[in-house]
Amino acid sequence: MESSSVGAAFDATNTSAKPPSSFAVLCIAVIGKNNNPLLVKSFSTRHQELKFHYCCHTACDIVEERVAPGSKNLDLYLGLLYCIEDLAVYGFMTNTKIKFIVVISMSDAAIKDIEMKNLFRRLHNQYIVLVNNPFYDVEAAPKITSKKFLAAVDSMVLG
Amino acid sequence: MAETAQQRFVCDSAMDFLLMETVSLMQEGFDSIDEERDAAYARMEQLGHRVGMGLAERATRDRPRFADNLEVVKFICKDFWLLLFNKQIDNLKTNHRGVYVLTDSSFKWFSRMSADVAAETPQLALVHSAFPCGLIRGALSSLGVSSSVVAEVAAVPQCTFQIKFR
Numbered sequence: 001m002e003s004s005s006v007g008a009a010f011d012a013t014n015t016s017a018k019p020p021s022s023f024a025v026l027c028i029a030v031i032g033k034n035n036n037p038l039l040v041k042s043f044s045t046r047h048q049e050l051k052f053h054y055c056c057h058t059a060c061d062i063v064e065e066r067v068a069p070g071s072k073n074l075d076l077y078l079g080l081l082y083c084i085e086d087l088a089v090y091g092f093m094t095n096t097k098i099k100f101i102v103v104i105s106m107s108d109a110a111i112k113d114i115e116m117k118n119l120f121r122r123l124h125n126q127y128i129v130l131v132n133n134p135f136y137d138v139e140a141a142p143k144i145t146s147k148k149f150l151a152a153v154d155s156m157v158l159g
Numbered sequence: 160m161a162e163t164a165q166q167r168f169v170c171d172s173a174m175d176f177l178l179m180e181t182v183s184l185m186q187e188g189f190d191s192i193d194e195e196r197d198a199a200y201a202r203m204e205q206l207g208h209r210v211g212m213g214l215a216e217r218a219t220r221d222r223p224r225f226a227d228n229l230e231v232v233k234f235i236c237k238d239f240w241l242l243l244f245n246k247q248i249d250n251l252k253t254n255h256r257g258v259y260v261l262t263d264s265s266f267k268w269f270s271r272m273s274a275d276v277a278a279e280t281p282q283l284a285l286v287h288s289a290f291p292c293g294l295i296r297g298a299l300s301s302l303g304v305s306s307s308v309v310a311e312v313a314a315v316p317q318c319t320f321q322i323k324f325r
Contacts, residue, residue, distance in 0.1 A: 033303070067224065074223040095219035096212075096301045124220060132213040138301070139212075 023111050025119075025157045026087065027052040027103040030127065032141040033096070035060045039144040043157050044105075047087075052103060055089055058082065059101045063091050077117050092120040098127065119156060126152045167245070175268055181206070182286055200289045207293020208300070215298035218242050228324060231302050232259050239298055243267075257324035266291075266318035273315070281312040288318060295320060 026044040029052065031037055040056060042049045062081040066073070078091040083106065092100040100123045102116070130136055130149050144150070162170075185199035218239055225231050236248035240263075250262035268287060274280040288310035296308045305325045312318055 069227075074226065076222075076224060093224075094216070095222060095224060096216050097303050128216050128220065131216045134209070138209070 023104045023107060023109070023115070025102060025104050027055070027101075028123070028153050028157065029056045029059075029101040029103075030123070030144060031056060031060060031099040031101065033098065034141070036141055037143075038098075038141060039149075039153070041150070041153055055084065055087065055103050056101050058084070059089050059091055060099065062089075063093055063099050066091075067093060077113075077120060079113070079116075090116055090120075092124070094124060094127075100124070100127075122156055123153070171267070175271075178268060178287070178290055181290075186286070196286055199286050203286070203289035204293040204296070207290040207295075208297035209293075210290075211294040211297020211299075212301040213297075214242065214294070215239070215301040218298075219302065225302065228257075228304060229253070231299065231304055232261075232322065234302075235295060235298060236261060239295075243294070259322040259324075261295075261320045261322065263318050263320075265316045269312070269316040269318060280315050284312045284315050284318075285310065288312060288320075291318075292320060295322065 026047065027040065027042045029037065029041070030039040037053070037056060040049065040052055042052050044052075059081050063078060066078050066081070076092055076094060078093060081089045081091045081101075083089070086106050088104050088106045088111075090102045090104070092102075094100075100120055102119060104111070126149055130144065130146055131138055133146070136146065182199060182203060185202045186195045219234070222234075222238075225234065232251070232253075236251050240246065240248050244263075244267040246267075248261045249264045250260075252260040252262075268291070269284055272280060272284055272287070274283050292308040292310050296306060299306045299308075299322070307323045307325065309321045309323075310318060311321065
């Protein structure tokens, strides 16, 4: 249910729950060490999931540029990677070469860095819990099917 | 998450006993002593690898990115060892060509080991060094570094780990 008069596209599948952050997250993706997608979770009714796969694919290249040896920024949080159409893509790469990608719809409201970082921090914590589960094979890096992880991702976006 | 010294002691002791038993368990089911030792070593190393990967993920959480391989090894010597044994590696040597030698002069898990014949202790302790080797190799591999880790025990409780970057 969209209403273009209500600020920027508030594109959530569940309009009754208030998302914990001020921006609307359209997609959360977790990409493994070998640039293999572990999870691409879409929260958008307007865009197809395939579109987010393309977004993540492009994001991988941008992330590699940003962390190339010789760059001065040694932060895990990579900030805004790029914008395409009405989407903004943010990235975060852990020391273990796992990338988290968050796609939001661009709005006029300024996105606070600290809120993005909080979201990534929560994602990272959940991922650490997942890795320490002995039944999850980190080396084979299969698609994430852990209910706990998926539920946590849902609660991060939908509240 | 502050823990008391007592809690730490209990956890460390439990871990120590678990590893001792695991090594004995891994040695079962083989006919010759050599086969036993190799099999136990390989299995313990694999276990250590998996645990090391998980630990490294947790330990590098709030840390900025590593600039080069030397920083990764320094992380192992300091933060990683601190997390595991509440102390740091005592000595680090490198030949700057991808070989690092880490010396722990009183390795926690060897501190209470002794054999009937004092000279045999290092040899028997070698199997017990498989798990920590795996830990180091697992941590390194999750940080993106492919390596091989070998331990040398000259005299308990001292233990030397040699890391070769591939």
